[in-house]
Structure formats: C-alpha cells, structure tokens
Amino acid sequence: TQLIKPRIREILSKKLPEGLVDLLPKHWVQIGDILILPLREELLPYKYEIAKVYAEVLGVKTVLRKGWILGEFREPHYEIIYGSDTITIHKENGILYKLDVARIMFSPANVKERVRMSSIAKPNELVVDMFAGIGHLSLPIAKYCKAKVIAIEKNPYTFKFLVENIELNKVQDRMTAYNIDNREFPGKNIADRILMGYVIKTHEFIPKALEIAKDEAVIHYHNTVPEKLMPEEPFATFEKIARQHGYEAELLESKIIKRYAPGVWHVVLDVRVYKK
Ligand code: SAM
Numbered sequence: 472t473q474l475i476k477p478r479i480r481e482i483l484s485k486k487l488p489e490g491l492v493d494l495l496p497k498h499w500v501q502i503g504d505i506l507i508l509p510l511r512e513e514l515l516p517y518k519y520e521i522a523k524v525y526a527e528v529l530g531v532k533t534v535l536r537k538g539w540i541l542g543e544f545r546e547p548h549y550e551i552i553y554g555s556d557t558i559t560i561h562k563e564n565g566i567l568y569k570l571d572v573a574r575i576m577f578s579p580a581n582v583k584e585r586v587r588m589s590s591i592a593k594p595n596e597l598v599v600d601m602f603a604g605i606g607h608l609s610l611p612i613a614k615y616c617k618a619k620v621i622a623i624e625k626n627p628y629t630f631k632f633l634v635e636n637i638e639l640n641k642v643q644d645r646m647t648a649y650n651i652d653n654r655e656f657p658g659k660n661i662a663d664r665i666l667m668g669y670v671i672k673t674h675e676f677i678p679k680a681l682e683i684a685k686d687e688a689v690i691h692y693h694n695t696v697p698e699k700l701m702p703e704e705p706f707a708t709f710e711k712i713a714r715q716h717g718y719e720a721e722l723l724e725s726k727i728i729k730r731y732a733p734g735v736w737h738v739v740l741d742v743r744v745y746k747k
Contacts, residue, residue: 475528475529476497479524480492480495483520483521486517486524487517487520487521491513491514494511494514495514495521496509496510496511499525500537501531502559502570502572503559503560503562503572504530504532504533505533505535505557506525506529506535507534507535507536507537508522508525508534508536509537510536510537518552519553522552525553526554531554532554532556532559533551533555533556533572534551534552534554535547535549535551535557536550536552537549538550540576544625544629545669545670546575546576546626547572547573547574547576557571557574558570558571559572560639561577563585564585564586565614566610566611566614566640567640568606568610569605569635570605570632571628571632575604575605575628575629575632576604577605578729580728581607581728581729583728584668584726584728584739585607585608585611586611588609588666589612590615590616591616591664591691592612592616592663594617594618596619596663596664597621597661597662597664598618598619598620598662598663598664598665598666599620599621599658599661599662599664599665599666599683600612600620600621600665600666600668601653601656601667601669601676601679601683602623602653602666602667602668603622603623603648603668604624604629604633605629605632605633606633606636606637606640607668608666609622609646609666610636610637610640610646613645614640617645618645618664619646620642620646620647621646621647621648621649621656621658622646622649623648623651623653623656624648624650625651625652627650630650634648653679654676654679656679656683659682660683660684661683662683662684664688664689664690665683665688665690665691667680667690667691668691669693670693670694670695670731670737671694673693673694673705674694674709677692677709677712677713678716687746688743688744688745689723689741689742689743690741690744691740692740692741693728693737693739694737695731695732695735695738696738697734697735698734698736701736701738702725706720706740706742709740713742714747717746718745719745719746719747720742720744721743721744721745722741723741723743724741725738725740725741726740
C-alpha cells in the first residue's frame with residue numbers, strides 16, 4: 472500500500488477538482504478480489520471514476536461503497552460502484568471462505584478470533600456453532616482442531632455458502648450444517664463447546680446454549696457492550712441467566728474484538744459452565 476496510495480492519488484488528481492484528492496480513502500478492505508471502499512459524501516459525484524481507479528490499481532473486479540451492517544441476519548448494505556460480480560473466495564489462515572460480499576458480513580476486525588479458533592478445541596470434542604454464517608469461526612475448528620462441528624445458520628442464502636465452504640475446505644467428514652433457527656435445534660446436552668458469534672441480542676440465546684451444552688462445557692459468548700458497563704458486563708448478565716437455568720458460570724477469559732460503535736465494544740468471553 473505504500474506505493475499504491477501515491478499512484479491512486481496521482482491518477483485521480485488529474486480527474487478530480489482540487490482539494491478532493493485529500494479526501495480519498497486511505498484505508499479499505501479487500502475480501503478476495505472485491506474492494507469495500509469508505510467514500511465521503513463530497514466524493515460521491517465522482518464515485519464511478521474513483522472506484523474504477525482503485526479497481527485497476529488494486530486489481531479487483533468489483534468495488535462496493537461501505538455502508539451499514541443491519542438486522543437479524545447482520546446483512547451489509549453496500550452499494551456496487553464498479554463491476555457487478557459480488558461473489559468471491561477469500562483465503563485467510565489457509566481456509567477458503569466463499570461468500571457474496573454485498574450480502575454477507577465478513578469483518579476484517581474479527582480475524583484474530585477466527586485464527587484463535589484454529590487451536591481452541593480438541594479432536595474428540597463436539598462443537599456447536601449457533602450463528603455459523605459462512606463458517607467464519609467453525610471452519611478453522613473443523614479444519615485445524617479436527618473436532619466434530621455442527622454449524623447452524625438461519626439465513627438460506629448464507630447457508631448455501633456455508634455448505635459450499637464445508638466442501639471447499641474438505642471437512643465434510645466432521646462438519647454438518649443445519650439451515651434452521653438455532654432455537655429449533657433439537658440436540659440437548661450434547662456439546663463440549665458452543666460458539667455464539669452474534670451481537671446486540673446474544674444474551675437472549677443463552678438458555679438455548681445451555682440446553683445444547685453438556686453438564687460441563689465451554690461457551691464462546693460474543694456480545695456488544697456499552698463501555699460504561701464494562702468490565703462487569705457482559706459476564707454479570709451471563710452468570711445471572713445461567714444460574715436461573717441451573718448452571719454455574721466461570722469466566723475463563725475475556726477479550727475485546729473491536730469497537731462496534733462510539734462507546735460500544737464487541738467482546739468475546741470464554742465461559743465454562745457446569746450444572747449445579
Ligand atoms: N459467527 C460468525 C462471526 O462471528 O464471524 C458470523 C456472524 S454473523 C454476525 C451472525 C450469523 O447468525 C448471520 O449469518 C445470521 O444470519 C445468523 N443468525 C442470526 N440469528 C440466527 C438464529 N436465530 N439461528 C441461526 N442463525 C442465526
């Protein structure tokens with residue numbers, strides 16, 4: 472990027488009115504051969520020219536304008552400003568993630584957590600991923616830990632990619648996918664480890680996680696937390712709900728994943744639960 476930025480600047484300084492060149496994005500996200508570009512309002516009248524130059528210099532097929540990730544399915548709302556194909560295969564940590572970047576979230580800030588999952592489980596464990604997405608967190612477990620994984624994803628479109636990714640990464644023998652709402656998952660008292668990679672409302676799913684968990688299990692509990700409630704939250708809520716359902720909870724580790732919004736953090740807690 473050291474050489475790329477001056478090159479982009481040089482080309483666009485001939486096409487944009489003076490002053491606007493300084494507003495060009497200096498950071499962007501590349502997923503496979505697709506670029507997500509944050510563009511300020513002032514640049515919008517020139518968005519096509521700008522996107523074309525970034526695409527050519529960076530060698531990507533499609534450029535999306537960064538927007539918001541919203542709703543139950545955590546779907547991105549990004550505008551296509553160059554190219555048309557939004558499906559790509561992103562390689563990270565030796566894993567192939569196929570996805571539609573315009574419709575499925577893939578957060579670069581979660582990379583550490585995806586990589587951490589590669590060595591988290593033992594081969595004899597059964598892991599249940601309650602919010603699997605395209606297999607963001609559970610493909611590394613199936614591939615590198617060799618544990619058995621059940622991946623649950625409610626959105627049918629995302630599920631299609633989850634199934635493809637299981638095949639692309641050749642983990643069919645250990646990873647099974649369900650296209651259902653995790654609250655409908657029938658397994659009880661089966662999981663050694665549970666992934667809850669969700670935000671905003673994750674606490675609502677704790678009772679279901681405890682139902683799926685064995686009498687003793689580890690839960691990787693993600694949630695978004697207002698800074699003023701930290702560090703007590705979100706463990707205080709987790710522990711309270713666990714006790715209401717006959718489980719004790721022990722906090723093994725807690726980590727900040729990223730800033731989610733001003734004053735709000737996305738955190739992950741590793742919690743050991745055991746039946747009282
Ligand atoms: N766990 C991955 C991660 O942390 O990178 C993907 C997270 S994505 C934010 C959450 C996924 O959970 C979405 O694909 C969404 O469709 C799915 N989801 C939301 N509610 C669900 C539910 N009740 N049951 C199953 N999947 C659900």
